[in-house]
Amino acid sequence: MKVVPVYEAEGMVLCHDITEIVPGKSKGRAFKKGHVVKREDVPKLLNLGKEHLYVWEVNENALHENDAAIRIAQAAAGQGITLTEPVEGKVELRAKMAGLLKINTSALDKINDIDEIVLATIHSNQMVGAGDVIAGSRVVPLVINTDKIRNVEKIGEAFFPIVEIKPLRSLKVGVVTTGSEVYHGRIQDQFGPVIQRKITELGSQILRQIFSDDNVTMISESIQTLIKEGAEMIITTGGMSVDPDDVTPVGIKEAGGYVISYGAPVLPGSMFMLARIGNIPVLGLPGCVMYHKTTIFDLLVPRILAGEEITRKDITRLAHGGFCFNCDLCQYPHCTFGKGS
Numbered sequence: 004m005k006v007v008p009v010y011e012a013e014g015m016v017l018c019h020d021i022t023e024i025v026p027g028k029s030k031g032r033a034f035k036k037g038h039v040v041k042r043e044d045v046p047k048l049l050n051l052g053k054e055h056l057y058v059w060e061v062n063e064n065a066l067h068e069n070d071a072a073i074r075i076a077q078a079a080a081g082q083g084i085t086l087t088e089p090v091e092g093k094v095e096l097r098a099k100m101a102g103l104l105k106i107n108t109s110a111l112d113k114i115n116d117i118d119e120i121v122l123a124t125i126h127s128n129q130m131v132g133a134g135d136v137i138a139g140s141r142v143v144p145l146v147i148n149t150d151k152i153r154n155v156e157k158i159g160e161a162f163f164p165i166v167e168i169k170p171l172r173s174l175k176v177g178v179v180t181t182g183s184e185v186y187h188g189r190i191q192d193q194f195g196p197v198i199q200r201k202i203t204e205l206g207s208q209i210l211r212q213i214f215s216d217d218n219v220t221m222i223s224e225s226i227q228t229l230i231k232e233g234a235e236m237i238i239t240t241g242g243m244s245v246d247p248d249d250v251t252p253v254g255i256k257e258a259g260g261y262v263i264s265y266g267a268p269v270l271p272g273s274m275f276m277l278a279r280i281g282n283i284p285v286l287g288l289p290g291c292v293m294y295h296k297t298t299i300f301d302l303l304v305p306r307i308l309a310g311e312e313i314t315r316k317d318i319t320r321l322a323h324g325g326f327c328f329n330c331d332l333c334q335y336p337h338c339t340f341g342k343g344s
């Protein structure tokens with residue numbers, strides 16, 4: 004901080020608010036702390052009796068908070084992100100399009116380990132819509148040492164992108180609905196409509212739904228038929244738990260499924276199976292996915308559609324935050340479900 008004559012203050016940053024009082028009329032802030040003095044401000048400052056000002060000098064070693072916030076946001080933002088103008092030192096990162104939000108959390112951690120740097124985000128691995136605010140950047144002081152911002156930029160380059168929106172692929176999804184009660188028409192299928200709605204909402208399409216008895220060969224042949232017909236993802240419904248008639252996991256294996264995980268530390272969704280036949284993901288969905296509003300389906304299917312190769316570790320990491328509150332009015336994704344990994 005230093006004192007400068009007002010005539011020499013252009014481009015410098017005010018250290019404090021400057022108040023204007025018009026007797027009997029008004030009292031208020033004429034210039035705000037942090038304001039960058041412009042040439043046209045000089046007459047007004049003189050009228051307020053300010054021939055000298057306390058300023059921070061912005062030079063190559065010191066950056067104003069607004070410029071610093073912009074540079075942090077630019078260093079972090081990858082595809083699908085747009086930046087707002089800085090307001091009171093804060094820049095917001097917004098989604099330009101709908102898609103899956105990905106945050107490199109270890110790089111985010113490194114950025115925030117730099118003293119006086121703030122880059123705060125919402126949780127990774129959730130769907131966001133166009134215009135959603137997903138992160139904000141700022142620095143703590145009004146003027147910051149430029150080296151700190153350069154260090155942020157180095158981390159940004161090394162781990163780019165820190166924050167991005169991944170578009171979802173549109174896949175043809177084949178559905179095998181198992182269960183003798185549905186196959187023999189004793190009850191009406193209620194799983195198909197749930198899958199239809201959720202898959203359509205994510206921008207993919209149902210190729211065909213085949214109904215199968217609780218029979219390993221019939222399940223396996225139904226999966227293979229759908230693959231021959233061009234299915235790019237297979238979903239089986241029901242028959243995933245412990246009854247003697249729950250043979251869907253065996254049917255998936257019989258069809259050539261390489262099992263990545265049977266079981267997931269997610270409730271609802273613990274009896275989930277993820278397998279692969281060649282490049283085709285095969286998802287064994289337990290009955291809870293039909294019943295509960297939000298389940299493992301909502302945590303993993305967007306990631307699969309975004310092209311991620313989900314590993315067993317990705318699934319076991321869901322444990323922390325994998326227990327749903329089961330609220331009367333579901334607020335997902337605005338809750339803790341799926342937010343631990």
Ligand SMILES: Nc1nc2c(c(=O)[nH]1)N[C@H]1C(S)=C(S)[C@@H](COP(=O)(O)OP(=O)(O)OC[C@H]3O[C@@H](n4cnc5c(N)ncnc54)[C@H](O)[C@@H]3O)O[C@H]1N2
Nearest residue numbers: 182185191192193194241242243244245249274289290291
């Ligand atoms: N003793 C245990 N019981 C249960 C366990 C367990 O580990 N031990 N796991 C529970 C979990 S978790 C789930 S989820 C459920 C359901 O698992 P399944 O995938 O095996 O579901 P199903 O047995 O096939 O069906 C359960 C229920 O849902 C009805 N259903 C199934 N498909 C349809 C459909 N397409 N349309 C309409 N209704 C359908 C079915 O008729 C049954 O009523 O198991 C827990 N139990």
Ligand code: MOO
Nearest residue numbers: 272273274289291
């Ligand atoms: O697979 Mo059940 O999945 O947890 O309610």
